[in-house]
Amino acid sequence: MAASLTKIKGFIQTYSGYNFENLSETEFEELKNFVSQALLMVRWEIGDELHQIPDEPGRSQYVSGLQSQLTYMADGIIGFENGEDIRIPLVPAFEWVMMSIFDLLEHIRNYFPDYFDFGAILPKEFISRHRDKDKFWGSQLIEVLTEHHTDPVLIELIKNYNEATDKSEWFKIKTWRQWDFLIKTVTVISDFMDNPPKSDIDLELFKLFVRRDFNSIQVYAYFLKYIERITLSEASFEEQQQDLLYLLKVFKQVRIEEKYVYDPQVQSLKTSVIESISAELNYLEEKEKIYLQSFKPADTEIPSKFYFKVMVTLAELMFLFRIFIEVGFINTKFKSYLYEFVSNHIQTDRSEKPSLKSQRNHFNNKPFPDRTVQSIRNWLSKMIQHIDLYYKITI
DSSP: OHHHHHHHHHHHHHHTTOOGGGSOHHHHHHHHHHHHHHHHHHHHHHHHHHHHOOSHHHHHHHHHHHHHHHHHHHHHHHTGGGOOOSOOOOOHHHHHHHHHHHHHHHHHHHHOTTTOOTTSBOOTTHHHHHHHHTTTTTHHHHHHHHHTTOOHHHHHHHHHHHTOBTTOSSOBOOBHHHHHHHHHHHHHHHHHHHSOOSSOHHHHHHHHHHHHTOOOHHHHHHHHHHHHHHHTSSOOHHHHHHHHHHHHHHHHHOOOOOSSOSOTTSOOHHHHHHHHHHHHHHHHHHHHHHHHHHTSOSSTTSOOOOOEEOSSOHHHHHHHHHHHHHHTSSOOSOHHHHHHHHHHHEEOSSOSSOOHHHHHHHHTOSSOOHHHHHHHHHHHHHHHHHHHHHSOOOO
16 A cells, blocks of 8 residues: 555655656556556555454545545645635646546545544545536526526525635535535535426425525524414414424424434434524414413403404304405404403303404314305405495496
């Protein structure tokens, strides 16, 4: 192994800055074969030398040392040791050597993963050269996401991750583990989009992130924006609670399939999501309590006064109010406002102070009994007849 590595180092040091145009094609092929043989010998010798090391820590140290040497050689080809943070065009010979070293590192990662140091820093230019090799890598995924009307914010999130490097603003890919996570995640999303579900695709993609344990702060921030669609909507307390409880059930059932998390210093994405939903549910519960408290009379011993009585049952009244809301005649931010008003100010045909629970049950009743629908239809028809008789429209 040492002899093969020395040959590769010797080639890099000897021909650094050399004008290969002065070499004949035959001489150039001989040099290329020289390096190819050295690289091939490294591949062959890894297994044999690992077998001779008796303990696991020793094997990990061996592979880690080999990674370090190969990374140093790849970085030295471009000359990053000079501190220049620019991409330098390489002559074809050194471009080929550097890519061959990258291939060798990936070979070690794929065939000796138990000993490979995934926490090690990637070689400089590794990501950009990998993408140069496959210029359409990940770009088709963005097109597919757009075609299926995925949330533009989520598309932008995936796009930024797909294009991440060690200098990215949001996602920084510096180590082999981060690169491995990126490759696998983009592949999983691409496979998922080959046959996407007809249901909420944004939710399904986020479930995929939870399964992957993609616990980036940007991914978590997107989820917070996602649940804001519920908590900042015009829906009632009950509807918001139902939607959040559904999400809570969904994410509790999601199974984490990834061995390593995206960021080992941050808790699991699943845990963060469940905690956030639970916190929102608690907030809604407290908010509703405060709201309902504000409607109670100062002296609870004094009964509420009814302003008027309606000649329909509570079930019929709730059906009428539902129709009013559905057609836009009544607009209320929360249905609980309506329930509290009815409880304090309306007496129905069979109930003096309808409870909030009974109102909610009648309002959400589906299907409504035929007799309830017919009763309200008769009252509405009677009103129309009354208007036509006493308030005739002049055309």
